Amino acid sequence: MTSPKFLTPVQVRTIADKFGTPIYVYSEKMLKASAILTNNFPNAFGLKVRYAIKANSTAAIIKLFDSMNIHFDASSSYEVERLLMIGIEASKIQLTAQELAPNLKELVGKGVLFNACSLRQLEAYGKLFPGHRVCVRINPGIGSGHANRVNVGGPSSSFGIWYEYFDKIKSLADKYDLTIDTLHTHIGSGSDPAVWEKVTKMNLDAVKEFPDVTTLNMGGGFKIGRLADEKTTDLMQIGSKVKTFFEDFYKETGRKIKLEIEPGTYLIAANGALIAEIDDKVDTGKEGYTFLKTNTGMSDILRPTMYGVQHVMNLVTKSGDLPKETENVVVVGHACESGDILTPTLGDSEGVATISLPKTEIGDFLVIEDSGAYCSSMSAINYNSFPRVPEVMIMEDGEFVLIRKRQTMKQMIENEL
Ligand SMILES: Cc1ncc(COP(=O)(O)O)c(C=O)c1O
Secondary structure (H helix, E strand, O other): OOOOOOOHHHHHHHHHHOOOOOEOOOOHHHHHHHHHHHHOOOOOEEEEEEEHHHOOOHHHHHHHHHHOOOEEEEHHHHHHHHHOOOOOOOHHHEOOOOOOOHHHHHHHOOOOEEEEOOOHHHHHHHHOOOOEEEEEEEEEOOOOOOHHHHHHHOOOOOOOOEEHHHHHHHHHHOOOOOOOEEEEOOOOOOOOOHHHHHHHHHHHHHHHHHOOOOOOEEOOOOOOOOOOOOOOOOOHHHHHHHHHHHHHHHHHHHHOOOOEEEHHHHHHHHHHHEEEEEEEEOOOEEEEEEEEEEEEOOOOOHHHHHOOOOOOOEOOOOOOOOOOOEEEEEEEOOOOOOOOOOOOOOOOEEEEEEEEEEEOOOOEEEEOOOOOOOOOOOOOHHHHOOOOOEEEEEEEOOEEEEEEHHHHHHHHHHHOO
């Protein structure tokens, strides 16, 4: 355990005093640095970065990326509407969704780009927009994920059109006079460089099959090392290989293919943290465990429960002193739910594991690190009627700006009749 990754203990206590806990905190400076890094992804013939807003769809974060020349990947028609509502230009948004958008005609009519993720979606688009251009998502036959649930390629994944069905894609394109100018794959959030190399080659082979394709979107999946033994993807390492493959493809075919990437995790995971408070401490005797109960959990952060993963947790005491003595504890959430565990056994969301923390007191703060992505946007919101938590941005000049207010009870129940 070290001190918090991007927050000082004084900042933690100040934020908690000013806004209360639990609360998400993001660093403007780090978000900008991540945007610059991704915009520098090596490429041969042009690059567009799309931020996968499912990772974190808070308006202030989206607007920050918009100002950094980043475009957007929306996973549902609702995400598209959300982006439009906060003022993002339609032409910067691509819809890549499992569910066929009921308002596809209206959204594409506004200029939103469509990525057909199944044969049914391609046909529906063709009927609405014969003679138009389109992007097609393929499942290249392999995937990569830090957990099975984030592996979205290969035979056990329903995402994209299976790579053996190119003939069906072509005949639908012919039927509706569609120009397939973009191919898309997203194989999962594991980003093993060797898998990326293999998939790039497979994708470029697929591009050969579609003569009108000018852009290849390789999806996201660049990993952030959340625990000490996990590696953060080296974008330059992956990108320089990908660039070489695109150059080789040009030499072979005379076609200059533009690259798109669609990171979620990489742009934001490490740039956010969740500050919570120790609410209680109980134990189950000599043979049992010491449990730290927090005032957060699956209602704010679901990843541990869902994937059997842990986030590094750093303790900031109320007093400012860090006790020398440590103890092994199981950290749990506040939901009345046995699965609400913040320290599950790695790879087994049902097991409990201990972590070593300095001896804590009730009221101390726990900083749950690397919780910028798939946390605030992917929690069991309002379970046990816990309100959605506020979010704060630490601006480059050090100011704390509230970017989402705490949900009120009235808001929680306002649609109930
Ligand atoms: C189509 C698509 N693109 C991009 C992403 C972003 O993935 P990551 O957050 O691993 O970069 C996802 C995540 O599931 C996705 O489904």
